[in-house]
Amino acid sequence: MLADCCFCITDFKDSLNTVYSAIEEADFLAIDGEFSGISDGPNVSALTNGLDTPEERYMKLKKHSMDFLLFQFGLCTFTYDQAESKYVIKTFNFYIFPKPFNRTSPDTKFICQSSSIDFLASQGFDFNKVFRHGIPYLNQEEEVQLREQYEERRSQSNGSGNPSYISPNSNKGPGSIPEEHREYIGRVVEKVESLFTTSEKTKERYIQISKVDDEERKRRERQKQEREQEELNDAVGFSRVIHAISKSGKLVVGHNMLLDVMHTIHQFYCVLPEYFLYCFLRLLDTKLMATTQPFKVILFQVFRLTAEGFPSYDTAQEQLHEAGYDAYITGLCFISMRYNATLTSHVFARLFLMRIIDIPYLNISGPDLQPKRDHVLYVTFPKEWKTSDLYQLFSAFGNIQVSWIDDTSAFVSLSQTDQVQIAINTSRYAESYRIQTYAEYVQGRQQVRESQGHSTQSWDEDGWVKPHYTSPSTVGAGPTGYSYGHRHHLNKKSHSHFPSKERRHKNQKYS
């Protein structure tokens, strides 16, 4: 049975309770996002240097990937039915579009990348569903702003709890009347009052004016407030689903999910912090699991999983790269892996890092791994140089690995650490290029950081940076033999931690 359980703005509101229940009863959730692009930087290799630190990678993605739109969100809920010994799976596909809510609401701009759009087009992605019928959203900042707008308008029209009232004979009340207008206003009020004494209806279009008692006025105000609350909910739109996932505290599974998580926070929650040390979601990245387990083999061993009462995907039929389907497959893989291997606490809260040679994941619940990289050289050279020039320069040293930083610098990893000093000595009198050890390079950056108020770090005897503190859940060496480093800006004040709802509202300007 092929799923077409996708929600647009037309059916979103009616489906919301179904979504809420599915989240509430689930054992775990799987998510996936489709974006309008990946990188607005010059190219992907500049975005993903093989020797990035997790923090550097995060900063690059924050800078170069957040102006794209997450325009399809896939959610799949997995609930184990003990009696039937099988999983009940519910799949939801949401199309997302920041349709301006009213004249004062933000007119969002987002970037599209041709290659990404073309790829989705080739997969049959329905752009009309996004742009014509996408579900709107607000981040928490915008939600607060809009709520304040409503409240301000209400308190303005209410004065101090009294209905608005203009008297032509008084200078008091909301909006005092200048002397020169008093006569005119007086005449208007007379005309309005005369309307109550006549039942004549001569016009097709008219303004209905009625005198109401206090009871009736309060009833009408309650009605208006309810209407406004509903409008507000409509504007918050898809963000309500993210709030529900966050509040549920359920495990959220994704595959190579770093960008999905960043976009989700950025779009539906708040401006991304400088680095996320703690996240409001309990996360598990199956891509990270797959790097240490026989993922693909397991995938084809997937048990009979049936969905009850919900349309499900026929795994034989290719629906890859629809967000809901990707979330579905991710969930199946997670179940398979869980059946076939004991999950240790070490796989949680760690997001897979693509194309980093020696750091497999970003740790959102504690300090990141920090390899010493003592076989790595930092090389600067004229901007005409190509990879082949670097290969030639190091031709005496056997196999090398080049990780470009920018036009005039790159990391060069040697196969043997004891060659590092030879390379440095050889380069001493060179004029066109310059070689530093990785430690020297880090120290240079560190000095800049320290002058900006960042803390220092020291090396552990294992070759990892010594942590200044230990996180309870990730203490000591993990199963891979890594130990844990110190995150640079732990001593910085607010922005190294994921900010609480309340604090952000007060600190940040509406953008």
Add this chain to the structure above:
Amino acid sequence: MLADCCFCITDFKDSLNTVYSAIEEADFLAIDGEFSGISDGPNVSALTNGLDTPEERYMKLKKHSMDFLLFQFGLCTFTYDQAESKYVIKTFNFYIFPKPFNRTSPDTKFICQSSSIDFLASQGFDFNKVFRHGIPYLNQEEEVQLREQYEERRSQSNGSGNPSYISPNSNKGPGSIPEEHREYIGRVVEKVESLFTTSEKTKERYIQISKVDDEERKRRERQKQEREQEELNDAVGFSRVIHAISKSGKLVVGHNMLLDVMHTIHQFYCVLPEYFLYCFLRLLDTKLMATTQPFKVILFQVFRLTAEGFPSYDTAQEQLHEAGYDAYITGLCFISMRYNATLTSHVFARLFLMRIIDIPYLNISGPDLQPKRDHVLYVTFPKEWKTSDLYQLFSAFGNIQVSWIDDTSAFVSLSQTDQVQIAINTSRYAESYRIQTYAEYVQGRQQVRESQGHSTQSWDEDGWVKPHYTSPSTVGAGPTGYSYGHRHHLNKKSHSHFPSKERRHKNQKYS
């Protein structure tokens, strides 16, 4: 009859000759574009100050509007049939998308503005036609690059006209063989040669190797060149239509067409020059005509116009904001206006400027109008000030008009010029704000410009800047009583003129 004469990538190539003929036989053309957005600046009022100079407006649009995508291009050709005394009208709608041509072709990024997308969505715009089936394009720079890539590849594979040839026994020829590999290569060549002596076919997949004589080799190379030329044409795509319009020299009519023209040049031709003094298109903006003629009345007097052999729009049926329909209506209006009023040469090559108080158009064939603006004040103030603060400050001077420049400055137009000096005198001892005459403001900017090598200008007795030269087609005072100013950077070297094809190719880097 409703037109659905729109072209996607699937039918574009087959329709191209039809489009070429329509352009060739037409008396005039009408165009219109739909964009993915209008402004990536903070807001439209910042983009369009009522006292912008035409050059300033152009620069703002260049900076804030060119990163959007022109994704639908409407072309309507109008040919007068003398015998039948009626117009033959052909309407074309092209969906445009910069689908990456191959791995090395540019991966274009463009911005979408939610309000624009939402507006088009509400008009039933088909985004799938754009993103799934849009016609690709290259600007001239990219076309040259791609051509060079093909030529380089050809000359590499041909050597000096000879087919590529590797001899295991020689160090000559393309790619000399290192000593240590010679034995291995020798064995491979032996195996390949043995293939010619056996007719055995054991594999399902194989590489076909055949010995060819010089004649056959040349024939195959010609075939390959033709195939490459076709690939190149496909990649140039929609730009070929723009080239045809440009080459035809036909009058191109548009309505409020400044952004259409800028996008057309930017997307299909080249990086926009610093300011376009001369344009490769003969242009007429009906919006400008409409500001001086009873446009709307004329529109409803539109004669019976029928299209022959082409589906046409039923004007009763609303199809507004489909580019082809907008072009069609624009053309009809132009015809009506031409029948109802004698067109002087003064309406050509002038593009309507929206929301500028005293300069109705940008002149692409000569110097722009430059009003003296001696009733205008340049006011700077603290960034907390709002429009109401300015109204209060000038409350003694009767009606004023405020044109915001940025957070801390605005132009204030007084209703009477003789109040200017009073305002200046009054402000002399003010601490929170500062007032200058418009002339002083211009002079201040001028000094900065001159230090950068720009020329000076002088005031005419009519109140317009005196031109340093006169353009043959726009000499003297126009019918509106305007005379013509001097464009600031006439003395600057290359970038004030629209660059020729050849020069741009050599000067500009592939972007």
